[in-house]
Amino acid sequence: MDFQVWDFPGHLDYFDPAFDVDNIFEEIGALIWVIDAQDEYLEAIMRLNTTILNLQHSYPNINVEVFVHKVDGLSEDYKGDTFRDIIQRVQDELSDHGYENAPVSFYQTSIYDHSIFEAFSKVIQKLIPQLPTLEALLNSLCSTCHIEKAYLFDIMSKIYIATDTSPTDIGSYEICSDYIDVVIDVSEIYGWDRPAENGRTEIQETGNNDAESLITMERKGNNYLYLREINKYLALICLMGDDSPAEKKAVIDYNVGVFQAALKQVFPRAEREVIVPVTSPS
Template sequence: MDHSKRQTKPRLLLMGQRRSGKSSITSVVFHKMEPQETLFLESTTRIQKDTMNSFMDFQVWDFPGQLDYFDPTFDTTQIFSEIGALIWVVDAQDEYSDSLARLTTTIINLQNTFPHINVEVFVHKTDSLNEDYRSDIFQDIVQRVGDDLNDAGFINPNVSYHLTSIYDSSIFEALSSVIQKLIPELDVLQNLLNTLINNSGMTKAYLFDILSKIYVASDTRPVDSDIYEICANYIDLTVDFTDLYNYPRHNPKILGEQMEEVESSMTFEDGTMVYLKEMNKHLCLVTVIKNKEAKDKKGMIDYNVHIFQEALKAVFDRAWEKNQIDGGEDTRTAKAVTSSENEEDGIAPN
């Protein structure tokens, strides 16, 4: 995949009050810092800009909490014109009235000038709150922001809310939801993943960005946090194992045609199988399989995943080279091939 064909890099803006957890989020998700180590991070005093070279090259701007972004001394057009999403981080463990006031002011200003911007509210640091209190805070924030925006004349603004913490998978799931809104090919990817799991006896499938463990797409079955964590942890396990043993060998023997991408699978004691296949240097498919008949026919799974990989490449080639999406043919082709394969093996969808 030639990333030079992309004309712009979507920009994620992280905003919120001081010490709300913005820098901790970027450190954990994009720089692989352990959550406990973020306790020693200093407060951000200037705009921090990171460029993520991954499946979808994008920029992350971390804004200091004390800045007034709409002050005349700031070039708001430069800041917001190429934005993909604005992520407003609210510290759920602190008094958040001022944060919500600034949030609504920001949304109102953006609605007047840049109404297309997705506003994502992360109700953050919820890991130490009991479930009832966490739910009450979440509903209170949603209600107060909604009421303030309605009073200002904005009905149903483009605002989404997420409960997040860096100590569990919730921050990765929230950012996955944010990133997916920036992918024009999302519907096509979901259709391809639906086709794959329905014809391969899979329970759930994710298409992950390897660098960040953000999933850029999944099938349309409900997301299960436990299954997500299994898949995300398996990426770490596979990458660590590959780095450990992928050393240069003297006079290596090539036994026939070799596959360039990493492939790995593991079966747990309860019979659950996790299957990983690298799609390219940025993306990998990770799927959970609980169907015993499917697990016993790994050759069929390998073949179906290969068809999915070819369709995936065709989708992105069209999107980047022609700036248009036409994945229907690939979806129909993948479905026809995998359906034919299943009929021969006598396997039913899970």
């Protein structure tokens, strides 16, 4: 799937007759509205509410994703108060206009931790129609191999397009994300050329089709990390507990191979483009 991102200034009214509204919103899958948590945000909320109400009238299937950004500069108490205030103001306005269940989600984000990547992951997952199938496959893999948590990552962006349905914590995601950086750095040194689909040779920074890694961590709870490259775009990363994976690695490799084969059936070769506009503060 190819995702296209449009970056819009937040101070413009895109429902003004001067704009071609259908051309902007007709094929959009999600609208990300960025609010600066360290600035005066009442006007941004007012414009956001106006936008949501217009979308609900003309394009009700568009997901509205609100990133309360730059929360790193706020104290823990004030961060929570600000986040709740923004949610309450938006929901009250929608409720007053009769929209109790509008598709609006809220995230606290920062560029100084992995929260922005996790938020984008959640946004992208909503645009993948095969997500329930991917979750079912990951649940089956975790159950069969006694894996505590499994992520399917887009390698270069470090956005995970799916995970099993067990609870997700930011600490596990951060470890897996950093692990990808390590693997990519090593692969850039030791990677090898392999034939491209059109017959030409291209260099794959992430190594070959069978690239894999297993490491031991000195961390309470999840003690092992397993990475397997699914294809040149995706990697499966699993967190495992105290049971030594070395003793059952052959079983894990076999079941991951089954998962890999199933994934090829889930994602056909046909390409699909999804547009994700990002509206940021002016």
